[in-house]
Amino acid sequence: MPKLTIDDRTIEVPAGTTVIQAAEKLGIYIPRYCYHPGLSIAGSCRMCLVEVEKAPKLQIACYTFVTDGMVVRTTTEKVTIARQAILEFLLANHPLDCPVCDQAGECKLQEFYMQFGQYDSTLLENKLKKHKAMPIGPHIMLDSERCILCSRCVRFVDEVTKTHELGIFNRGDHSELLPVKGVTVDNAYSGCLADVCPVGALTDRDFRFKVRVWYLDKTESVCHGCARGCNIEIHSNRRRTHHNDGRLIARLKPRFNGEVNHHWMCDTGRYSYKSIESDDRLVQPLVRLTGKGQEKSDWTLALAQIDEQVTHQVGRSGVAAAAVIATPALSNEELWAARGLFLQGMKIEKIAHRCTPDPNGVEDSLLRKTDTFPNSFGANLIIGQPHTADPTVDTILEAAAAGKIKTMFVIGGGLLERYSTDLLREKLRNVETLIAIQTHRSVLTEMATVALPMTSFAEMDGSICNFEGRVQRYNQAMPPVGQSRPLLDTLADLANRWELKTAPRQPENCFAELAQNAGYFAGLSYETLGDGGVNPSRRSATAATT
C-alpha cells in the first residue's frame, strides 16, 4: 500500500486512492466542485488544485492517484492563489443572485469564496446572460446563469439514473447546461439533482422560496416510503414558523449510507413528507356513542369508551370474534407493544399485518422496492413468525365480512393504498366495535367506534427493518401534530386499564425489551444501531465465516 505525506502528515492508503480521498481520511478538506464521491471523476473545475512535490505544476487532487512517497501540500501560497484565480473564473459570469437564490447558505461558491475569495474583482467585462428560472422538470428549476459547468448533474443522469436528460451545450463562455431538446427531467430520482449541484443552478421547485436553509434544524431519520429504508435527514423549520407556509417540515434530504442508499433517494420518498402535516391528519380522538353520530372527543373519554365498548363486546361475542390489524407501517417497538397487549395480554389470536401488495409499488435496480411498507421485515419477525395460523389482512377482512368478527383494532397506515374505500366499507360493515388508531382520517376512522390519532414517524423515535433485515433508527423531528400521541403511550394506557402487562413507553426501552425477547434483535440497542443501522443477519453471517 502506498504511503504518502499530506501537509506533513503521513498516511497509508490502498493503491488507486486519489489524493482528495486520502486527504479526507486525514481530515483535510480540499475544496472541490466537480468531484462527487458518488459519481465518476471529471476533473473539470480545478478547484482542488494542490501542490505535489516534484510535479512541475499544481495537480488536481480529485484525479491524482496516490503513489508511494508522494508529498502533497494543500495550504501553500501557490495553492491559495490558484484557488482565488479559479474562483474568479467560476464567478466571471455568475450573477449576484444570492439574495434570491435558494442555495444561499449551503452554496459551495459562497463557502469557498468566504474562505479563499479574492474579494477585489479585476474583471471589467459584462456578465453573460443565460436562462433564468427555467423549470426543466416537475421537481427541478434550472438557472443556467448560476451554473459553474462542473457537470455533476450530467454525470448523475448518465451514470446513476442512466436517463441522459442533461447536457452542456455550446462552447467557450457560451457553454450552458440545458436539458436535451424536448426532454423533461422527470426521472424517479430527479430531486437528487438539486443535492448534486454544488451551487444554485439546479434547485428544488418544491422547496422554492419556502424558507431559508439556515433556519432549518436537521434530524436524522429513515424514509418510510418503501422497504429500502433510505437514510434521510428531516429538515424542519421549528424556529421561525411564519415561513414554509406555517408547516414544520420543510424538506427531506438523503443521508449517506453506503449499505443502503449511498447519496440518493427517490422522488416519491423525498416528497412523502407532505402527508405528515397534511390537512387530512387525524388530530383529535373521535368517539361514536350509542345511538349518536361520531363526535370529536378527548383522550380520557375516548380511552374510557374503548375500555367500556371492547370489554362489553368481547364479553358478549368472545375473544374468537376479535381481530387486530397492525400494519407494517408501524415501528418495531410499536409492533412489539401491540403484540404484547393483544396477543399475549388479551389473547386475541387473529392478529395480522400481511396485506395484498401495493399496486403502485415500483422496483428498479437503484433504490425503489415494490413493497411500499417500511417495516414488513420487522412485522414478519415480531407479529408473523411465532404464530403458525398466521392470518393475513385479507382473511381477517373476509371473516369480518362474513360477520365472524365483532371487535376489531386497525392500527397503522397503508391500508388505503391497498384496499379501496368502498371495499373496506363493505368488508367492515358487520364489525360492531371498530377501534382505529391512525395517523390520517379515512374510511376507517369514519366507521370507527373510537378513532385515536397517533404520531407519524417524524414525530417520534423508533426503529424499522428494511427489506434485507437492516435495523435502522429514526428520531423525532417535530412535536406531535394536534392531539396525536405516540402509539406506545396509547397501548400502555389501554393495558393499564385492563390491568395487563404494559410495554415500556419509551421507544428506547421498548426496543431493549424487544432485543431481550426476540432473537433477531439480540444484543442490539439504540446505541449500537447508531446512525447507520445494523443488519443482524449479515452480522451473524460474517460471524460464522470468521
Added chain:
Amino acid sequence: MNAGLEIGVAVGKTIFIIMFALSLGGLLTWVERKQSAVMQDRIGANRASILGLRVWGLFHIIADAVKMFTKEDFVPNTPHKFIHAIAPVLSIFFALLSFAVIPFGSSIVIAGHSIGLQVADVNVGILFIFAMMSVAVYGVVLAGWSSNNNYALLGGIRATAQMISYEITFGLTLVGVILIFQTLSMQEIVRAQGGLLFGFLPRWGVFLQPLGLLLFMTAAIAETKRIPFDIPEGESEIIGFFVEYSSMKFGMFMFADFIEQILVAAMVTTFFFGGWQVPYLGDTGFAFPWGTTWDLNTWMVESLRVAAFVVKVSFFCWLQMLIRWTLPRFRFDQLMNLGWKVLLPLSLANTLATAVIVLWVGR
C-alpha cells in the same frame, strides 16, 4: 396690656411667622427647580398652566401640592404604624417651632403698647434653637426605624450620626457669638449688632466672627441634611430614611427640609448679618457716618427693618440653593473626618481665640 390682647398679639405674630415660613417654603420648591435650571442652562418646570397661563412654572407649586395629596399613601408592613405616621410631623413641627425665637423686627407701638416683633423673646433663645434642632433628629431616626426597612434604618442611623457630630461644631461656633454679644437672647443679639465698628462698619457678626460664619454655615447645612451633606437621604443612590414614605408624608419631609433651610438662613441672618438691622438705620432714621441724617417715622423704620430681614433671609436661601446645586456629595468617611478632625478643632480654636480677645478687650 390685658391678657386677651396679649394672646391676640401672640397669635398674630405666630401666624405671621408661620405664614412667612410656609409660603417661603412653598416658593422654595419652585425656586429650587427654577434656580437649578437657570444655573444649568435649562429652562426648568414650565408646563403647568391655568387657562393657558404658565407664569414661568409658578403653578407647579400648586400642581405639586395636588399631586402630593392625591397620591396613594403607601404604608409599609410595620408594627409601628403610629410612629411611622408621626415621624414626618415631628420633623416639620420642630423646624417650625424654632421660628418662635427668631426676631423679624425690632418693635412697634400700637395704641401705646410696645409689641416686640418676635413670637417669644426668650432670654435663652439660642439654647431653645439648639434644643429644637436636637429634637429634630427624632423625626428622622423614628422614620428610619419605624419603616421596617433595612435601608431606611441605615439611613436613619447615618442621619443620627451626622446630626450629632455636627451639632457640636454648630454649638461651639455660636459660643463665639455669645461671648461677643454677652447674651443668649436673640433679640438682644440683633440689637447688639446695631452699632458701628471703626465708625463706619456695621457691627455685624460676620465682621467679628468671620471664621465662625464659615463653620456655622457648614455645620448648619450638615444639620439640615442638604447637599453636599445629604448622605441620610441620597434619594437616587444610597436610599435614605424616608424610602418607605409616600404621598403627603413624604411631602412633609420634603417640606421640613425647606423650612429648615429657611431657618438656617434666618439664623445666619440673625447671628452674623445683623438680623433685621439696616446699616446706619437707627430708631429715628438714617445716620450715615459722613454726617448726613435722614429722619423717618417709626412705621417706616420698622417696615424697612422687616423688609431687610426678609431680603437677607431670601438671599441666604438662594445661597444655600447655589451651594446645593454646585457641590457634589461627600462620602460618609469624608463627612466624619470633616466634622471631627477639621470643623471641631477649628471651632474650638475660634472659641478660644474669641474668649481671649474678649477678655483682653474687656480688660
Added chain:
Amino acid sequence: MGTVRVIHVSERRRTLTFWERTYLLEVFRGLVLTARHFFVNLWRHSLWLVGVKSGPPGAATFQYPEVRRPQSPRLRTLHRLAKRPDGTPRCVACMMCETVCPAFCIKIVAEEVDDSSIEKRPKSFDIDIGRCVFCGFCVEACPEDAIRMDTGITEIGALSRDGMVLNIETLLSLPPKSERGDKPVDFLQQQLVQ
C-alpha cells in the same frame, strides 16, 4: 476639529495643590462659576422676555413638542421599505434583515414573481417596532438597500401591541425625511387612521 488631545490617565490623576486640598477655595470657585451661569442666563432670559431676541437664549435645551432638535442625517429613525421606480418593493425577501435582527422583530413571508429578473419578493413584511432596538443591523445587512431608517420619524406610538407592528403597506408608504422635509408626521394619528 483640529488636533486631538490625548488625555493620559496620569494627567487626570495629578496630585492636588494645598489650596485645592483645603477645598474652601475650590468651593468658592465653583460657586462663582454656577452663580455666573445663573446671572448670565437670568439676564438672557429677561432680554428674551421683553422681546430682545438678538442675543443667545438663556437655555441650551429644546422646548420639545414646539421646537424640535435638529436630526443628524445618520440618525436611525423609523424604518421604511424603498420602492423600485415602478412602485414595487425593492426588497427581494432574502431574509438577511430577518436573520440578523437581534430583537427578532422582522417577519417576512416570501413569494415568487413571474418576472425572472426579480424572482422573489415579500408577500408580507412586518416589523414589530415595539420590540425593535433600533440597532440598524437590518439596514446594514440588506443587500438590496431596500430597508432604510431615514424617515426621520422618532415619535412612534400605538394604542395596542398589535398597533406597533408595521405591515408592508405602511413601510412602503413612508417617505424618506429628505422628501418629507421638516413637515412632522403624526405617527400615532396615522396608525389610528389605519
